[in-house]
Amino acid sequence: xxxxxxDYWADDERRATWExxxxxxxxxxxxxxxxxxxxxxxxxxxxxxxxLYFDEDHASRSRFGGLIAPPTIHVPLLFLATETxxxxxxxxxxxxxxxxxxxxxxxPGDVVTLRARALDKVYRNERLFVVHDNVFFDAAGxxxxxxxxxxxxxx
Amino acid sequence: xxxxxxDGTAPVIAIGYEFPPVEVLxxxxxxxxxxxxxxxFNPLHLDDDWMKSADFGPTRxxxxxxxxxxxxxxxxxxxxxxxxxxxxxxxxxxxxFTAPVLPGDTVRTAGRVTNVRRMGDLLRYAAxxxxxxxxxxxxxxGDAMGYVPAAALPGGDERNPDTVATRRAxxxxxxxxxxxxxxx
Numbered sequence: 475x476x477x478x479x480x481d482y483w484a485d486d487e488r489r490a491t492w493e494x495x496x497x498x499x500x501x502x503x504x505x506x507x508x509x510x511x512x513x514x515x516x517x518x519x520x521x522x523x524x525x526l527y528f529d530e531d532h533a534s535r536s537r538f539g540g541l542i543a544p545p546t547i548h549v550p551l552l553f554l555a556t557e558t559x560x561x562x563x564x565x566x567x568x569x570x571x572x573x574x575x576x577x578x579x580x581x582p583g584d585v586v587t588l589r590a591r592a593l594d595k596v597y598r599n600e601r602l603f604v605v606h607d608n609v610f611f612d613a614a615g616x617x618x619x620x621x622x623x624x625x626x627x628x629x
Numbered sequence: 630x631x632x633x634x635x636d637g638t639a640p641v642i643a644i645g646y647e648f649p650p651v652e653v654l655x656x657x658x659x660x661x662x663x664x665x666x667x668x669x670f671n672p673l674h675l676d677d678d679w680m681k682s683a684d685f686g687p688t689r690x691x692x693x694x695x696x697x698x699x700x701x702x703x704x705x706x707x708x709x710x711x712x713x714x715x716x717x718x719x720x721x722x723x724x725x726f727t728a729p730v731l732p733g734d735t736v737r738t739a740g741r742v743t744n745v746r747r748m749g750d751l752l753r754y755a756a757x758x759x760x761x762x763x764x765x766x767x768x769x770x771g772d773a774m775g776y777v778p779a780a781a782l783p784g785g786d787e788r789n790p791d792t793v794a795t796r797r798a799x800x801x802x803x804x805x806x807x808x809x810x811x812x813x
Contacts, residue, residue: 480670519666520702521653526713537716545709545719546702553668565672566683569697573723573771600686628685 480558482565490561492602492627495592503588506554510582513543516550543580548610548619551580555588562606566628570603574621578612585613593622602627642715642754642777648740651707655695657732663699695730700738700760700769707738708756708773717777722758724771735763740773751776 490496517527525532526542533541556562580586587610594605603624610618653659664674672679673694680693701724709719730736737760744755753776760769 480668482671515666519659519663520699520706521651522702522706522709524706524709524713536713544702544705545722546698546705549667549669549696549698549702563671565679566685567671568673568685569726571723571725571771572698572701573721575721576719626685 480563482563485559485563486565488559489564491629492595492604495561495595495604495627497592497595499591501560501590501592502557503555503590504557506551506586506588508543508547508551508580508582508584508586510541512550512554513541513547513580513582516547517544520544520546538579541582543582545574545576545579545619547580548574548608548621551586551610552588552590552608555586556590561604561627562625564628568626568628570624570626572621572623574619576619577617580610580612580618584618586618587611587613602629642711642717642742642745642752644742644745646742648707648711648738648756650738650740651703651710652735652737653703654735655699655730655732657693660693660695660699660732663696667696667698669696669698690729690731692731695732695734695736697724697726697769700724700726700730700736703736704738704740704758704760704769704773707740708758708775712775712777715777717775719773719775720753721774722771723773724758724760724769726769728762728766728768730762730768734768736760736768737763743772747779748776750779752779 513527517523522544524544526536526538527544530541588608590606590608592604593607596603596605604627606623606625608621612618660674664670674696675693677693680690683689701722704724705719705722712719738758739761740756740758742754742756746753754774756773758771758773759767761767
């Protein structure tokens, strides 16, 4: 099971700094079993009680044919799929912006994989940015969603 | 609370359509719950003592801040609340985070359809999306894209199963009255 807390300072010395982040190199990731609990915990946290995420009968009668995850399930998946030493976890990492394209819904029981890398690094207005490039796949290798984000690096 | 926009009458996805907003009072408890659910435990969101002293270049926040992706997710919820019951799909969202959200802030989302295009059996739309605090400060801005079955719109094809399914879903939701939906 996944821990419900994580000490972001514990592995901080092992995380790459902006200077050390290698553009274009894939980050180490691990498959994640997308459970109903992950889906529903996330939906509740954003106050989204859409029956497509909670009501099996309703969802089975929808065009999705069963329960699905909210589009933004990529948020917990990103953290569950990456190592505690991943530079994304560096304390003080500020999210500057994100864009995501949603190809198909995540579903409970999916085993999801992530391919992720730094696509670009930018020094601008006295800030150090990294551009993140992420693609999530289901177990059949089909794309679930793709996303790009900009973070401000603290060091 | 009720299903926004789902009072039994299908919203019309057309230029100028405004998505019913999602409004949420952000508390420390909500930020902590979001950290647990998103598995993002960055001290930015959890450690007030550290945030009182931490410098972020020219910026000092003074307290924990909410996750930018929490705001992004609230905007997404605003869109799916309308689009999913119409048998549609939320396809894309892009947002820049322009100001921090602090505990005690009320965040209100907004979305307005700016373009529509019939593409086969689908009506694809583009929308501008935003989130603001109660004092009007913009905390996130961007745009979104999605589609609904053209048959789900008023005047849609009664023989199309999407139309029938959508109207049935809308009728069921209307019959449920004050159904699920929380947050604000």
